[in-house]
Amino acid sequence: MSNTILVTGGAGQLGSEIRVLSKELSDTFYFTDRNELDITDRDAVFNFFKDNAIDVVLNCAAYTAVDKAETEKENADAVNHIAVKILAEAAKMYNAKLLHVSTDYVFNGEGFKPYGSNDKVSPVNEYGSTKLRGEEAIKEVSPKNSVIIRTSWVYSSFGNNFVKTMLRLGAEKDSLNVISDQVGSPTYARDLAEAMLKIYPLLTNEEVMVYQYTNEGVCSWYDFADAIMEIENLDCEVHPIPTEQYPTPAKRPHYSVMNKTEIKNDFNISIPHWRNSLKSCLSILTH
């Protein structure tokens, strides 16, 4: 059976990667961004579901400016929480599957072993708090065949991200200070896109499930930056620094590694190591 799929945030990193992969699929895809479908506009969302007979929604839209969210709380909440509730209600009304993407920043980072999907959440910044309220809203509305997929440290050849920032700074500067006491797992948006496209046809759950997907392996932002310089042969020394030496408006978790066993087992997904995926993305970015 052919599905009609709405991809919100279609011009963002993840939305753009889904667009690339969707070209190989027979389902019908609608990619929308804020101008075509503002997900905070309840009437527009419900009309879009009705007019286009949407079967599946991949919610890639979000307010992702972590530092700005500290002062733009309402805007961040509108997109990451209120709009997510609207999508969940529309999915429930039109019997559509909802795959929503959330973040490692729902955890406070005081843990020392990979966070399970049911571990205690306690965000340390506004972005994380708005994303958590989005998760809670979906669970409350409880559309069938729906999942929350938490991911972390996303990069891609599309959009803005840490990898692109490091490539730019690495070409401009002789040395760079990067935080080494924030540890997590990078995620190539192409890999997550592939997983989401594999998952949606398989969903048959009554209750909303929470899954976690990142690339395999663990590193600090410093390790990640160092690998980018090494792979690209950039003549820029990377120095590890503690968080205190790189003050930012938003606090970030020190440890945000997540356990991925459930997504791997339930959907038979094998996940590449972050270093291999980084090489794949860099080869697109720099060649």
Ligand SMILES: NC(=O)C1=CN([C@@H]2O[C@H](COP(=O)(O)OP(=O)(O)OC[C@H]3O[C@@H](n4cnc5c(N)ncnc54)[C@H](OP(=O)(O)O)[C@@H]3O)[C@@H](O)[C@H]2O)C=CC1
């Ligand atoms: N980036 C990361 O490191 C991580 C991201 N995530 C989550 O993964 C998902 C995808 O992230 P990513 O692709 O990186 O995000 P991006 O910031 O690259 O893309 C998000 C997209 O959403 C759009 N958008 C914002 N507000 C609205 C709105 N009201 N209506 C419609 N579209 C809107 C943005 O448009 P515009 O540019 O106009 O604002 C942008 O195109 C998000 O849920 C994010 O929270 C989780 C962990 C890490």
Ligand SMILES: Cc1cn([C@H]2C[C@H](O)[C@@H](COP(=O)(O)OP(=O)(O)O[C@H]3O[C@@H](C)C(=O)[C@@H](O)[C@H]3O)O2)c(=O)[nH]c1=O
């Ligand atoms: C540019 C730069 C950053 N850093 C640090 C700051 C920060 O702690 C870390 C990463 O910086 P960024 O601003 O790219 O990261 P940040 O915006 O916090 O990334 C987060 O985005 C949201 C959307 C998520 O959901 C998270 O999973 C995570 O990916 O690197 C340095 O130490 N040196 C530098 O030169």
